[in-house]
Every structure is written in C-alpha cells, then in structure tokens.
Amino acid sequence: MSGASTSLPLDALGDYLRAQGLAGTGPLAATVLAGGQSNPTFRITTAEGRNYVLRKKPPGALIASAHAIDREYRVMRALQDTAVPVPRMLAYCDDAALLGTPFYVMEFLQGRVFMDQSLPGVEPAERTAIYREMNRVIAALHAVDYAAVGLADYGKPGNYVGRQVARWSRQCREATVPVTPAMERLMDWLPQHLPQDDETTLVHGDYRLDNLVFHPNEPRVIGVLDWELSTLGHPLADLAYQCMAWRIPPSLWRGIGGLDLAALGIPPESEYVGWYEQATGRQAAEHWDFYLAYNLFRMAAILHGIAQRAQDGNAAAADAVETGAKAGPLAELGWEAAQRYMAGRK
Incomplete structure (x- = not known):
C-alpha cells in the first residue's frame, strides 16, 4: 500500500531496533501488511535486508480489554518450543511515546496465507491436506500444558463460555451502534443454556485459515498468527469457531457454506470434527449447535465492535463499515443454530 510507511516514525523505530540489535545504521522501510481489522501491522525491512513484522495498538480511545498485543506477544513467546508453530518474538515495547501506542516485533515468515x-x-x-494440517495444529494447541509453558495465569479456568457471553453482551450493550433483534435473542438465550461439559485448555480465540502461514510449497503450517483473543478456555468452543465456516456462505463472511466440498477436496464439517475427536479423544456432538450459536454470536459481537470503531473513526481497516454491517446476518445464523440445538434436545 503506497504511503503506508508514513504512519510510522521510522527514525525513532530505527533507533529502537538498533538498540535491540535488530538493525544496522541504514534507513528502514515499512509497508502495511494486508488483513486484520484490529491492530495495525507492518512489514519492516532494514537496509541490510532483514525483515520483521511490527504489530501495534491502534490510536484513539479503545475498549480496555481489546487490542491486547501484550498478550499476543506473551502467548507466542510461551509457545516457541511447543508443537504449535509460531513466529519468533523479538521485542516488546510498552512505551507509547515511541510509536504512539505499544508494539511488538517478531520474525517475518516467508510463506503462504490463504484468505x-x-x-x-x-x-x-x-486442499484436503491443508484442512488436515489445520486440524492437526488446533488439536496440538489444545494439548499444550499451559501451566508448564508459563501461562497458568493467562486466563480464568472454568466457565469460559459464560464469561465470554457476558463480556461480549456487555460490550454490545455499551455501544452506541444498535444491536439487531437476533443479537438481543442470543444475549438472552445463551446464558440460560450453557453446557455443563466444562474443560479448560489454551485457546486461540480466532483460529481460522487466514490466521495461518503455510510453508511456501508444502501443506504445513509454519506460523499461527493473531493471538489477540487467546486465553484459557473451552477447546470445543475454540474448534466450533473455526467450524462456523461450514455454516456461513462465502457471500456473507469468509465461509464455505453451500459449496461443492467433495469436488473441492474439502472435508465436510462432520469429517473435520471427526479428525479432531480422533486426535484428542474429545466428543463434540452433544452440544455442537450450542457452541456454533455461541460463536456466531461472538463473531457478530466482534463485528459490531468494528462497526462501533468505524463510527468512532478509529478502525484499522478501510472496509470497517462494510465489515461491521455483517454482524446482523451472522447473529441470524446464530439464532438458527440455537433453535437447532433446542430442537435436538426435545
């Protein structure tokens, strides 16, 4: 994107990187990396040809719990030596005076990102191999001993979904952008139907194809990105977030719903979930539609927050208004999942 580098004070950043041993004396170049509605992300190139990724909080008034780049840095640093592939963390700076907001620097991964x-x-x-690899990595994530890697205090064990529903409901109700009737129904319904199958693992919170970097030539994940929403939570809720894609048509939001999956070589949702069950020993079926309803609500709430930031004038992406408008239709799909869940329990 032309002109993107002007939003970073490159001289000050260069001094910082040199102090960290990450750059020589020559000038830096910066370009905006595509993707992401939340934290501005840049590719930084030094005069010596070294490449890094810099991720920072956006400017302006922010919701206190949002844009948690310090948590992103911490979790990826903790996962460096686990079976979960992540880029190497290189530096974290909480001094907002330098670039306007806190930021971190990590290695740049040369690979493929499928949007x-x-x-x-x-x-x-x-395609089949890529989906199998996605499944392998999320199963590996949910197998991490989070206490052993230093993340015992990374979240609150237990009642993850209940706390998430309360958090996102509160955020929606505090916003000035109005919520839709389906969102209102889900905010009322979800707390009354929480499953009792509680379990706690490390969860990504935004695990999907376009947050993965694949090897340039192999169907192998070399880095999981965008850990802003990660915490200690319920593994099936984390899996169901990814599996929303099978329920959402591509015309609405990053989905594969309604496509000829067999012709594409993409597994049906039931097979994908079955791979995970085989890898982890967990059984997903009993409360699956609840977790889908919850995640469709949560995604709608996230997009509602993007709509709010667009209205407030501090959204990171140019298409924030269009993206925020998808909250209502996603909530409708969530209410349909809630109705399926109720019908299946009669």
Whole structure:
C-alpha cells in the first residue's frame, strides 16, 4: 500500500531496533501488511535486508480489554518450543511515546496465507491436506500444558463460555451502534443454556485459515498468527469457531457454506470434527449447535465492535463499515443454530 510507511516514525523505530540489535545504521522501510481489522501491522525491512513484522495498538480511545498485543506477544513467546508453530518474538515495547501506542516485533515468515477458505487455485488433494494440517495444529494447541509453558495465569479456568457471553453482551450493550433483534435473542438465550461439559485448555480465540502461514510449497503450517483473543478456555468452543465456516456462505463472511466440498477436496464439517475427536479423544456432538450459536454470536459481537470503531473513526481497516454491517446476518445464523440445538434436545 503506497504511503503506508508514513504512519510510522521510522527514525525513532530505527533507533529502537538498533538498540535491540535488530538493525544496522541504514534507513528502514515499512509497508502495511494486508488483513486484520484490529491492530495495525507492518512489514519492516532494514537496509541490510532483514525483515520483521511490527504489530501495534491502534490510536484513539479503545475498549480496555481489546487490542491486547501484550498478550499476543506473551502467548507466542510461551509457545516457541511447543508443537504449535509460531513466529519468533523479538521485542516488546510498552512505551507509547515511541510509536504512539505499544508494539511488538517478531520474525517475518516467508510463506503462504490463504484468505479464501475455498482455496481457489489449489488442487483438491492439497486442499484436503491443508484442512488436515489445520486440524492437526488446533488439536496440538489444545494439548499444550499451559501451566508448564508459563501461562497458568493467562486466563480464568472454568466457565469460559459464560464469561465470554457476558463480556461480549456487555460490550454490545455499551455501544452506541444498535444491536439487531437476533443479537438481543442470543444475549438472552445463551446464558440460560450453557453446557455443563466444562474443560479448560489454551485457546486461540480466532483460529481460522487466514490466521495461518503455510510453508511456501508444502501443506504445513509454519506460523499461527493473531493471538489477540487467546486465553484459557473451552477447546470445543475454540474448534466450533473455526467450524462456523461450514455454516456461513462465502457471500456473507469468509465461509464455505453451500459449496461443492467433495469436488473441492474439502472435508465436510462432520469429517473435520471427526479428525479432531480422533486426535484428542474429545466428543463434540452433544452440544455442537450450542457452541456454533455461541460463536456466531461472538463473531457478530466482534463485528459490531468494528462497526462501533468505524463510527468512532478509529478502525484499522478501510472496509470497517462494510465489515461491521455483517454482524446482523451472522447473529441470524446464530439464532438458527440455537433453535437447532433446542430442537435436538426435545
């Protein structure tokens, strides 16, 4: 994106990187990296040809719990030597005087990021392999001993979904952008139908295809990105977040709903969930539609927050208004899942 580097004071950043041993004496170049509605993200190139990624909080008044780049840095640093692939963390700076907001620097991963979950231009056999790899990595994440890697205090064990519903409901009700009737119904319904199958693991909170960096030539994840929403939580809720894609049509929001999955080489939702069950020993079926309803509500609430930031004038992405408008239709899908859950329990 032309002109993107002007939003960073490169001289001050250069001094900082040199002090960290990450750059020489020459000038820096910066470009905005595509993707992400939340924290502005830049590729930094030094005069010596070294490449880094810099991620910072956006400017302006922010919701206290949002844009948690300090948590992103902490969790990726903790996962460096686990089976979960993450980029190397290089520096964290909480001094807002330097770049206007706190930021961190990590290694730049040279690989592939697939924005479209139907994987256009990819052969069917590789699509299958990519989906298998996504499944392997989320199963590995949920197997991490979070206490052993220093994350015992990274969240509150237990009642994750209940706390999340309360958090996102409160955020929606505090916003000045109005919520839709389906959102209101979900905010009332979800707390009354929380499953009792509680379990706590490390969860990503935003695990989906376009937050993964794949090897340039192999169907292998080399880095999981965008850990802003990670915490200690329920693994099936984390899995169901990714599996919303099977319920959402591509015309609405990053979904594969309604596509000819067999022709594409993409597994049906039931097979994908089955892979996870085999890898982890967990059983997902009993409360699956509840977790889908919860996640569709949560995604709608996140997009509602983007709509609020767009109205307030401090959204990171140019398409924030359009993105925020998708909150209502996603909430409708969430209410449909809630009704399926109730019908299945009669």
